[in-house]
Amino acid sequence: MDSPSSPLKTADYIVVGGGTSGLVVANRLSEDASVSVLVLESGPDRTTDSRITDPMAWPSLSGSELDWQFTIVSQEGLDGRSQQHPAGHVLGGSSAINGLAFVPPSAAGLNAWEQMGNPGWNWETLSGYLQRSFNGPGPIRLSSPALAQEGNQPLIQAWNAAFSDQGYAHTSELVVENPTVGTRPYTATIDPECARRSSADVAYGAVAAQRSNLIILTAATVHRIVFDSPAVGGQHRATGVWVELADHPNPQLVHANQEVVLAAGVFQTPKLLELSGVGDPAVLAAHNIPVVIGNPGVGANLQNHLMAILPSPLSQIPETRDLNPGLQALAFVRLDDQEDLRLLDQFLSSDRSAASERTQAIGSILAIPNEASACVFLGKMPGPVALLVLIPCYPLSVGHTHIASADPNAKPNIDPQFFSHPLDLELMARHWQALQRLPIAPSLQKFFDRGAAPTEASLESTKAALRAAALTTHHACGSAAMLPLEKGGVVDTTLTVYGTTNLRVVDASIFPLMPHANPMATVYAVAERAADILRGL
Numbered sequence: 001m002d003s004p005s006s007p008l009k010t011a012d013y014i015v016v017g018g019g020t021s022g023l024v025v026a027n028r029l030s031e032d033a034s035v036s037v038l039v040l041e042s043g044p045d046r047t048t049d050s051r052i053t054d055p056m057a058w059p060s061l062s063g064s065e066l067d068w069q070f071t072i073v074s075q076e077g078l079d080g081r082s083q084q085h086p087a088g089h090v091l092g093g094s095s096a097i098n099g100l101a102f103v104p105p106s107a108a109g110l111n112a113w114e115q116m117g118n119p120g121w122n123w124e125t126l127s128g129y130l131q132r133s134f135n136g137p138g139p140i141r142l143s144s145p146a147l148a149q150e151g152n153q154p155l156i157q158a159w160n161a162a163f164s165d166q167g168y169a170h171t172s173e174l175v176v177e178n179p180t181v182g183t184r185p186y187t188a189t190i191d192p193e194c195a196r197r198s199s200a201d202v203a204y205g206a207v208a209a210q211r212s213n214l215i216i217l218t219a220a221t222v223h224r225i226v227f228d229s230p231a232v233g234g235q236h237r238a239t240g241v242w243v244e245l246a247d248h249p250n251p252q253l254v255h256a257n258q259e260v261v262l263a264a265g266v267f268q269t270p271k272l273l274e275l276s277g278v279g280d281p282a283v284l285a286a287h288n289i290p291v292v293i294g295n296p297g298v299g300a301n302l303q304n305h306l307m308a309i310l311p312s313p314l315s316q317i318p319e320t321r322d323l324n325p326g327l328q329a330l331a332f333v334r335l336d337d338q339e340d341l342r343l344l345d346q347f348l349s350s351d352r353s354a355a356s357e358r359t360q361a362i363g364s365i366l367a368i369p370n371e372a373s374a375c376v377f378l379g380k381m382p383g384p385v386a387l388l389v390l391i392p393c394y395p396l397s398v399g400h401t402h403i404a405s406a407d408p409n410a411k412p413n414i415d416p417q418f419f420s421h422p423l424d425l426e427l428m429a430r431h432w433q434a435l436q437r438l439p440i441a442p443s444l445q446k447f448f449d450r451g452a453a454p455t456e457a458s459l460e461s462t463k464a465a466l467r468a469a470a471l472t473t474h475h476a477c478g479s480a481a482m483l484p485l486e487k488g489g490v491v492d493t494t495l496t497v498y499g500t501t502n503l504r505v506v507d508a509s510i511f512p513l514m515p516h517a518n519p520m521a522t523v524y525a526v527a528e529r530a531a532d533i534l535r536g537l
């Protein structure tokens with residue numbers, strides 16, 4: 001999977017980005033032996049690198065040479081803090097460097113995609129595609145590593161009991177339609193047979209690379225998309241891409257006979273569109289890029305989760321002696337006494353009809369009593385410390401990512417505008433207060449060293465603490481959203497970029513609304529469906 005000495009000139013399908021979604025689509029397209037598929041991946045092939053294959057080594061990959069090392073601009077809502085946002089710069093993309101948590105989306109969360117103006121994009125369709133991606137029908141291998149270790153059982157059972165005492169059921173099912181709230185096992189992209197990471201490169205990429213009709217070029221960085229000129233009937237046709245190859249001094253033009261498929265990730269798919277003249281005319285003008293298709297939706301609609309982490313010292317008791325480091329369990333929760341509903345009324349009722357599709361969709365999801373408003377993870381550190389991690393499910397704040405320069409090698413300006421919607425902080429602060437009480441729940445209290453437990457702060461101090469300490473997750477999505485054009489969409493329901501006949505987007509950029517937790521499972525489901533759409537199935 002390396003750069004050949006003479007560059008390719010043409011392929012039926014050019015897939016830009018050999019990451020999570022790109023390799024799914026390339027694999028499925030190349031099942032048809034009559035078409036040729038070329039994957040252009042900017043990063044190297046490190047499929048056997050132990051930092052990638054060892055599930056516990058993933059934190060060492062952020063900030064490494066296999067990370068694009070993006071930076072989020074200073075966030076007013078986070079006391080002016082800026083933060084790092086990693087993304088995989090390697091074959092397999094972010095699936096090769098991520099935290100491995102595999103959390104299916106919720107039914108209501110996906111049904112909202114349809115309600116927002118995307119007929120046929122709902123739980124019924126996408127849950128089938130999700131099931132197609134793993135454990136048998138699909139090549140991704142999943143396991144529940146914490147459950148496999150006897151020493152973890154006492155804490156996991158106590159965790160489930162603590163939430164059961166609050167009325168939350170436990171399910172051992174992975175793909176659950178209803179209810180979303182409750183506890184479930186922690187599931188990871190770890191092959192149970194070899195205990196190695198199961199990412200898009202080893203699962204989808206390696207199989208596809210055996211086929212003679214597919215070529216994966218690494219160290220191949222696409223600079224921009226080329227369109228037919230003039231447009232026919234107002235529709236542009238993507239005819240190829242300019243790509244920089246490691247062993248060639250000048251960018252090469254590769255011709256696409258059928259389609260150009262963008263899978264460069266949530267920051268670089270909009271970047272490539274903008275560099276190619278597809279985007280907000282004001283953004284393009286600032287960098288002297290001629291407008292091919294004016295669309296202010298490109299790079300807008302950027303969504304991401306925030307998280308807050310509570311380190312909790314563990315008691316030195318027999319039940320904590322054999323705990324293994326790593327994530328142990330998770331729970332989807334709401335606030336006590338219908339507080340979620342009261343806050344929704346307070347913060348959304350006045351402007352509900354005038355609110356964006358996304359705000360209305362989130363309001364409708366959170367109004368369902370069985371839908372979670374936050375996800376809580378339990379993790380164990382190498383020492384006698386557990387981590388309680390809080391991630392509110394559906395942030396209302398929305399930001400943007402745009403090019404900072406016309407230089408294809410420059411990083412984009414990423415601004416998620418965290419806490420710009422006041423409801424986000426209100427909900428998160430109350431969930432954070434509830435999380436701080438978790439270690440003293442009757443079934444859990446013997447596991448935690450209560451001497452070190454923080455005393456509960458007022459709501460206002462809790463908000464201030466979150467502004468000072470909340471962290472970005474790496475769940476960004478939505479920057480080339482599938483929505484009607486007049487509602488800020490960049491692609492239609494066939495994932496075709498508006499104003500083009502054959503330029504598609506298949507990565508996390510197309511999510512109109514972010515999933516309730518970690519997005520990788522949804523990325524696989526969408527990419528599986530994208531491949532069928534491209535194949536006309």
Ligand SMILES: Cc1cc2nc3c(=O)[nH]c(=O)nc-3n(C[C@H](O)[C@H](O)[C@H](O)COP(=O)(O)OP(=O)(O)OC[C@H]3O[C@@H](n4cnc5c(N)ncnc54)[C@H](O)[C@@H]3O)c2cc1C
Pocket residue numbers: 016017018019020021022040041042043062085086087088089090091092093094095097098099100101102103220221222223263264265266268272474475476507508509517518519520521523
């Ligand atoms: C550190 C980290 C931890 C995470 N943890 C989790 C987790 O535990 N669970 C979960 O569900 N999600 C997690 N995520 C998020 C999840 O991994 C991503 O949402 C998902 O993998 C994105 O898939 P994608 O196809 O959209 O993009 P990617 O997988 O990032 O693929 C984009 C690919 O395009 C390539 N590329 C970019 N620009 C170009 C160009 N110009 N030319 C050629 N190639 C290009 C990139 O190198 C990359 O390989 C995490 C992400 C990170 C970064």
